Amino acid sequence: MVLPIVAYGNPVLRKVGKEITPDYPELHKLIEDMWETMYNSKGVGLAAPQINKDIRLFVMDSLQIIANLEDDEKWDYPGDEGYKGVFINAKINSINGDEWSYNEGCLSIPKIREDILRREEIVISFLDDNFVQHTKTFNGVTARVILHEYDHIDGKLFIDYLKPLKKNLLKRKLDNISKGKISVDYRMSFVK
Template identity: 65%
Template sequence: MILPIVAYGNPILRKVAEEITPDYPELKKLLDDMWETMYSSYGVGLAAPQINRNIRLFIIDSKQIFDNQDDEDKGKYSDEPGLKETFINAKIVELSGPEWVYNEGCLSIPKIREDVSRHETVVLEYLDANFKLQVKTFTGITARIILHEYDHIEGKLFIDYLKPLRKKMLGSKLTDITKGKVKVDYRMSFGK
């Protein structure tokens, strides 16, 4: 089932999410719904707070980026061909490598894209969809998507990385999103 994406302005996007246990109600269905929602919204990642669940859960599929890139970009990123994965109760173990800038967007903040600087590499401890403990190192685009989604479970948004003046310049667009004055081709939930 395709779920509505929570829009900027909803307080759930600013909460630190709570850990879950293997007996979380209907977890498999929730994950299936999240994958369906993410793909139908043309996203490459989706965190539970974005579908109004205050839990430490997110999914990513960076393979989509590599599958749809131009020929001249092939081989440009170290993490090609990408990764499709579920992350439960994730914790950052280490950030390393140089920071690099990439133009990011967010399903909860439609029609806004901005350059964000993030570390090249992240070591993450998490539980996969089968609640098996994983400790893995991610780089490149995949690391960026993971860090973007991880921010969601920490109550942080990509616009928080912007300089104050740039964020102020986006003020009216952000207000319009909060008020539901934005058109998107996926289901959104506006208001608080």
Template identity: 60%
Template sequence: MNLPIVAYGHPVLRKMCDDITPEYPELKKLIADMWDTMYNSNGVGVAAPQINRAIRLFVIDTVQIVESFDDQDKKDYPNEKGVKQVFINAHKIEESGEPWAYNEGCLSIPKVREDVKRAEKVRLRYVDENFQEQEAEFDGITARVILHEYDHIDGKLFIDHLPPLKKRLIKKKLEDIAGGKIRVDYKMLFAK
């Protein structure tokens, strides 16, 4: 089922999310709904707070990014493979490598894109959809998407990484989003 995406300004986007247990109600259905919501919104990741759940759960699909690489992207990211994965109760162990800028957007902050610097690599401890413990390191585009979604479960947004001047320049757009004065081609849930 395609769920509404929570818009900027909704308090759930600023909550530190809680770990869950395998007994979380209808978890398999929730994960399936998150995949549907992500694909129907043309996203590459979606975190539980974006669908109004303050839990440590997110899904990503960077395979679709790699498959759509143009020739320049293939040169810039020659080792990028992409990952389609569920992350539950993720906790960051470390970030490493040189920070690099990339133009990011967010389903909860539609029509706003800005360059954000993030680390090249991230190591996480998490459980998969079968609650099997995992620890893995990710890099490149996949690390970036993971760090973006991870921010969501820590109550942060990509705009929090912007310099003060950039934040002032997009202030009106953010106010319009929070006030529901924006049109997108997917369902949105506004705070008001």
């Protein structure tokens, strides 16, 4: 089932998510719905706060980004083969490498994209959808997508990385999003 995506301004986007256990109610159905919602919205990642759940869960699929790169662009992400997976109770162990800029967007903040600096490599521990523990190293655009979604479960948004002047210039657009004065081709939920 396609779920509505929570728009900027909803307090759930600023909450630090709670860890969950395997007995979380209808977890596998929730994850299935998150995948369907993410793909329906043409996203590459979706965190539980974006569907109004303040838990430490996100899904992401950077395989679709890597698959759509032109041959000359693949050199920009050496060693990044992409990844599709579920991240439960994730914890970043380290963030390494040089910072690099990439034009990020967010399903909860539609029609706003900004260049954001992030480091090129992460080491992260997480549980998959079967609650099997993993510790993996990711780099390139895959690391970036994971960091973006990880921020969501920590109550952060990509616009928090902008300089105050730039954020101030976006204030009217952000206010319009929070008031529902925006049109998108996926279901959204606005603060009343």
